[in-house]
Amino acid sequence: MEYKARYITEDIKLSCYEDNFFKSDIMFDQHMLVWFLSGETKIVQSDTTYHFSKGDIFLIPRNQLATIINYPKDGQPHKTVVMHLSVERLRDYYLNLNVRPKVFKSQKIYCFKDHPLLESCLASLLPYFEMKEIPPDIASLKITEAISILRVMDESIDNVLANFEEPGKINLADYMEKNFMFNLPMEKFSYLTGRSLATFKRDFKKVFNTTPQRWLTRKRLELAHYQLAEKKKKPIDVCYEVGFENLSHFSFAFKKQFGYPPTGLLK
Structure with missing residues (x-):
């Protein structure tokens, strides 16, 4: 597997798998917002399977188990823009907001296809991957912008992003x-x-x-x-x-x- 990644910060990267296939079983420690540029991904969870390809945008909540299988497609590598929404950054975002999330256990992956605001936000990151000198606050501003757009698109998203509990003892x-x-x-x-x-x-x-x-x-x-x-x-x-x-x-x-x-x- 030939893997290449370019970073704006550790929370925002351009990820590229050149080979025919990559598979990994993952537990996500942070929420991940992903925008597909090329290639194809199959995400297998315990109760459902998702397929994503060029143009798709999706959010994987943290502490989720999944099998990720990445493929090239149509002669193009598997390439995505990935934004990590860390607990620390989300705490800062929600600090002065009167939000009380409902506690629920969901394996759901949130899919946002063809949304112009969210796609524009993520597409605006692409030039920064080519720059050597990056404005110091750009990553923070872009992550804040993405969170704000997600909240407009889906009012229930606060139940995921503003929930900072760790897993408790379960059956x-x-x-x-x-x-x-x-x-x-x-x-x-x-x-x-x-x-x-x-x-x-x-x-x-x-x-x-x-x-x-x-x-x-x-x-x-x-x-x-x-x-x-x-x-x-x-x-x-x-x-x-x-x-x-x-x-x-x-x-x-x-x-x-x-x-x-x-x-x-x-x-």
């Missing part, structure tokens, strides 16, 4: 059954379920009577078998969507579990 079994396909470090799973790593492992053993890694591997293979047998998906697509990092490891683990390779279900 471990329900959460893991819903999110096992994301290949994240155990530290991330423990944080998102409101536990220390030691408490997470101890509670996991009580609930599932096995280790997290063994349980995760079994669950991912069972989901893969269903996707191949019932949904007739291709092994390469199933491999990445259920949490494996490469096709050879997936094929080896699948055959060890079921006695035949993934391709055996295609016949």
Whole structure:
């Protein structure tokens, strides 16, 4: 994978993947506003799959689990403008506003297609990626502008952007059954379920009577078998969507579990 990035600040970047494919399982620590210039992305969450391409603008809320799969398209690389909306910056923005967000747990990605104000705001960033000397306050001004536009476009967005709570302790079994396909470090799973790593492992053993890694591997293979047998998906697509990092490891683990390779279900 050849990856290139240009920065105005650490919160605003022009991201470019030149190769044919890039996949990552991610937990977003900050809200991310993304504008597509070229290429294509598939974002897989526990209950839905999104497809984005040139011209699309979307907001991914923080503390969300997702599998990100990036592709070039029509001979063009996967290229996006990415703006991070950090908790610190949002606290400053909302400091003097009388906003009381409703607390809700949402996996929703907010999509904003063909909105002239938001697209104009993000397009105005492009010249700055070519400049060596950048006005010192430009990033802060542009992020403030973007937040203001988002609030005009969707009144419910305050419930996301002005919510500064950290994950609390939640039902471990329900959460893991819903999110096992994301290949994240155990530290991330423990944080998102409101536990220390030691408490997470101890509670996991009580609930599932096995280790997290063994349980995760079994669950991912069972989901893969269903996707191949019932949904007739291709092994390469199933491999990445259920949490494996490469096709050879997936094929080896699948055959060890079921006695035949993934391709055996295609016949």
